[in-house]
Amino acid sequence: MPSRDNAVTRERLLEMMTAYKSTYLLRAAIELKVFDALANGPCDPDDVAAILRTDPRATRVLLRALAATGLLEVSGEQFTLAPGAAELLVTTSPGYGGGVVKVAASDHEWDAMRDLAEVVRRGGTLLGTGAEAPGFDYWVDFAEHLTFATKPGAEWVAELLGPWAGGREGLTVLDVGCGHGLFGFTLLGRHPGARGWCLDWPNVLEVAARHADRLGVADRVAHLPGDAFEAPLGGPYDVVLLGNVLFQFSQRRATELLRRLAGVLKPGGRVVIVSFTTGDRPPAEDHHAHLLGLLMLGWTAGGEMHSPTAYRKMLATAGLGATEAHERPGFPLRVITGERP
Structure with a gap:
């Protein structure tokens, strides 16, 4: 949460500009069940790709990005879950919270907000069906x-x-x-x-x-x-x-x-x-x-x-x-x- 004392800096602006990249990374990892694949211990990218039935090169890129954001840890080519990931991101955990991504980072929200400037110009939603109407999935x-x-x-x-x-x-x-x-x-x-x-x-x-x-x-x-x-x-x-x-x-x-x-x-x-x-x-x-x-x-x-x-x-x-x-x-x-x- 930002503080009123925070100055507007280049670093802060860049963080806001690129925040969506962390969102689509997390969404993809949850959809593919990457964290489930690592629940039993360290794996290299080829092992993870075999479990997930994904492309090995693309899996390696994804795992490195997850390590870069702190969701995984890596030693050499062995990837493991970061502290807290087993509880929150492995689907069999009683504390699993990955499904919240469908609420907090939904396609519905992106569709509504992708042109916020036009929403402000018009003074309201651009959607044909608003959230208060029946059939809003x-x-x-x-x-x-x-x-x-x-x-x-x-x-x-x-x-x-x-x-x-x-x-x-x-x-x-x-x-x-x-x-x-x-x-x-x-x-x-x-x-x-x-x-x-x-x-x-x-x-x-x-x-x-x-x-x-x-x-x-x-x-x-x-x-x-x-x-x-x-x-x-x-x-x-x-x-x-x-x-x-x-x-x-x-x-x-x-x-x-x-x-x-x-x-x-x-x-x-x-x-x-x-x-x-x-x-x-x-x-x-x-x-x-x-x-x-x-x-x-x-x-x-x-x-x-x-x-x-x-x-x-x-x-x-x-x-x-x-x-x-x-x-x-x-x-x-x-x-x-x-x-x-």
């Missing part, structure tokens, strides 16, 4: 490949709601734009009598269903396919969750959705927004959130990052009181809650 990848913040974020939300949720008889949870569904599923896991409803596009709900099964809560989860602005919501609910959803929309549009969701809350029920935010700290302290804001500019009709203050105003306008904003040191997401009187 990125959300399937997002649901399938959990980011490094997903599980900690879901556990944090469950902790914040713990004592309050434990006092609600027959806890009911609606997860709007659920994606992977982990925010709701983690809450259900802590409250055995709770039931959950997942609202998202049908192809995304298929992935969420697999996560629910893996986490042992599938028998307590129902699915609501469709558009959050139009689909029947059912209810009423004790908790309505919105994880990284509202920044896909303008403040006006997000408020419309919150007003609709407030209508399906039980008295004393809570809306819980989990989101990256901007606006209340220097931009360098919310580096990732501001870059994500650029992405919303590039692939939605009116999305942008909102501040905690803006979220609290939206909740209040939707008729929800007792709004609170929570943050955790070192964690990029905020949690903002509002309660139905």
Whole structure:
């Protein structure tokens, strides 16, 4: 993350100009399963090429580039995994994180952002179908490949709601734009009598269903396919969750959705927004959130990052009181809650 004290230097500019080369190198190595090929010990390029069924010369060039970036180590012609690679980049590892590349470095993002200058000239997306529309395949990848913040974020939300949720008889949870569904599923896991409803596009709900099964809560989860602005919501609910959803929309549009969701809350029920935010700290302290804001500019009709203050105003306008904003040191997401009187 850059510091406000960093001067603009030739070195810094060159690093930014060439950063995409590290991205396509990592993407290729993950797709080819290079790290799996080295999981059992040192290999030379010919051995790796035989395992991967790739061209020997091209494999040698790739391995040297991976060593140059610190993802591999090399002694003579013997390549080995760098410290940490076995845990994060070997597919059989419980801590495998390579799949996140489909989210953090997706083709969808590149297609939307390759001509950011024109996006800024026009004031919005150049894509025929924006990220908030049905059929946007990125959300399937997002649901399938959990980011490094997903599980900690879901556990944090469950902790914040713990004592309050434990006092609600027959806890009911609606997860709007659920994606992977982990925010709701983690809450259900802590409250055995709770039931959950997942609202998202049908192809995304298929992935969420697999996560629910893996986490042992599938028998307590129902699915609501469709558009959050139009689909029947059912209810009423004790908790309505919105994880990284509202920044896909303008403040006006997000408020419309919150007003609709407030209508399906039980008295004393809570809306819980989990989101990256901007606006209340220097931009360098919310580096990732501001870059994500650029992405919303590039692939939605009116999305942008909102501040905690803006979220609290939206909740209040939707008729929800007792709004609170929570943050955790070192964690990029905020949690903002509002309660139905």
